[in-house]
Amino acid sequence: MNWVHVKMKRPSWFLKGTLKHFILLAVVTCILYVLKLSFGPEECDAKKMHCVDAKRIKRAQKYAKQVLQGECRQDFVKKEMGRLFEEKYSMNISPFVRREMETHEAVFQYEPPFGFQKFSSKLHGLLELLPEHDLPEHLQSKACKRCVVIGSGGILRGLELGLALNQFDIVIRLNDAPVQGYTDHVGNKTTIRMTYPEGAPLSEHEYYPTGLFVTVLFKSVDFNWLQAMVKNETLPLWVRLFFWKQVAENIPVTPKQFRILNPIIIRETALDILQYPKPRSKFWGWDKNIPTIGVTAVVLATHLCDEVSLAGFGYDLDQPNTPLHYYDNLCMAAMNGQTMHNVMTETRFLQKLIKEGVVRDLSGGIYCEFCTKAS
Numbered sequence: 001m002n003w004v005h006v007k008m009k010r011p012s013w014f015l016k017g018t019l020k021h022f023i024l025l026a027v028v029t030c031i032l033y034v035l036k037l038s039f040g041p042e043e044c045d046a047k048k049m050h051c052v053d054a055k056r057i058k059r060a061q062k063y064a065k066q067v068l069q070g071e072c073r074q075d076f077v078k079k080e081m082g083r084l085f086e087e088k089y090s091m092n093i094s095p096f097v098r099r100e101m102e103t104h105e106a107v108f109q110y111e112p113p114f115g116f117q118k119f120s121s122k123l124h125g126l127l128e129l130l131p132e133h134d135l136p137e138h139l140q141s142k143a144c145k146r147c148v149v150i151g152s153g154g155i156l157r158g159l160e161l162g163l164a165l166n167q168f169d170i171v172i173r174l175n176d177a178p179v180q181g182y183t184d185h186v187g188n189k190t191t192i193r194m195t196y197p198e199g200a201p202l203s204e205h206e207y208y209p210t211g212l213f214v215t216v217l218f219k220s221v222d223f224n225w226l227q228a229m230v231k232n233e234t235l236p237l238w239v240r241l242f243f244w245k246q247v248a249e250n251i252p253v254t255p256k257q258f259r260i261l262n263p264i265i266i267r268e269t270a271l272d273i274l275q276y277p278k279p280r281s282k283f284w285g286w287d288k289n290i291p292t293i294g295v296t297a298v299v300l301a302t303h304l305c306d307e308v309s310l311a312g313f314g315y316d317l318d319q320p321n322t323p324l325h326y327y328d329n330l331c332m333a334a335m336n337g338q339t340m341h342n343v344m345t346e347t348r349f350l351q352k353l354i355k356e357g358v359v360r361d362l363s364g365g366i367y368c369e370f371c372t373k374a375s
């Protein structure tokens with residue numbers, strides 16, 4: 001008999017439920033609409049917000065010139081990192097994966113991106129395809145190398161540092177941060193492009209016949225993707241399905257330009273330098289213990305170069321309506337939603353490096369050395 005009662009009651013309950021859902025839906029729609037209004041792309045169009053103080057431009061350019069004109073100090077950045085982080089910083093890490101590392105236990109202690117645990121055969125297959133594992137000869141033979149890591153920060157817009165940035169020996173760019181159309185702000189030299197597969201530029205014009213393409217491997221299909229790219233083969237459909245956005249299907253460079261980032265550098269950055277908790281993959285997502293590609297590139301640069309500068313770094317989260325990047329319409333507020341990275345910890349680390357004089361900040365977004373000085 002019970003079900004009869006239930007059945008008889010059901011219409012009113014059903015209606016109430018529907019009404020509740022309807023109201024909830026309306027409220028959610030309103031919230032989404034308000035969010036879209038306040039953080040909409042129009043708000044942060046970097047092209048429209050072109051209002052950098054002329055004095056600031058002059059000071060930034062003068063500062064960059066000073067950095068470039070000083071005498072290049074051999075081994076400077078490594079010695080300084082050793083001073084700051086002692087045994088937590090290794091003086092002799094190979095920047096890129098090499099054949100002999102297949103026997104190094106540390107490389108296989110953690111899963112990607114902190115190591116290649118469970119991936120030794122995939123790694124072996126890739127290493128067979130890559131003829132080179134170092135900087136190109138003309139750079140390696142340079143006694144003192146000055147490097148700049150160019151972040152994607154909206155702060156680069158309008159400082160017109162392009163010409164200065166071109167004068168560094170090694171220019172490291174990240175993910176799909178474009179050069180084409182922005183050369184006044186970011187220069188047009190690219191010695192290294194470092195990215196995970198989803199970040200690789202889709203435009204063939206962002207690749208150069210002499211630049212290195214450095215891949216950061218995060219997951220199983222990343223190995224398949226890299227193999228297809230090195231062999232210049234079509235990406236199998238099942239591989240394509242595993243990526244969270246469209247990936248480049250052709251990287252127009254030769255096999256000798258490909259490198260794999262040594263995962264020990266990510267591990268050193270996360271566990272030793274930033275002191276994040278040990279890797280522990282969860283069912284969905286990650287702890288906030290994966291360093292951004294930007295901070296990882298800075299640590300890579302300390303292993304590759306004698307002197308290191310930064311440009312385009314710094315997220316000012318207190319300014320949610322300023323442009324996040326120099327090349328798109330995203331707002332700073334977009335950074336608050338992400339769960340993978342710990343922006344505050346990274347910023348404190350970079351601030352320390354700059355205040356201690358270990359690296360230079362050419363655009364002043366992390367810690368501005370040229371802002372307080374008289375021009």
Ligand SMILES: *[C@@H]1O[C@H](CO)[C@@H](O)[C@H](O)[C@H]1NC(C)=O
Binds near residue numbers: 188190208
């Ligand atoms: C960069 O621009 C300069 C001047 O416009 C040009 O001479 C040079 O070839 C360009 N370099 C690259 C790598 O495109």
Ligand SMILES: *[C@@H]1O[C@H](CO)[C@@H](O)[C@H](O)[C@H]1NC(C)=O
Binds near residue numbers: 232252253
């Ligand atoms: C890759 O293959 C395409 C044809 O599929 C060819 O046009 C291109 O030159 C190849 N690229 C390299 C770097 O060999």
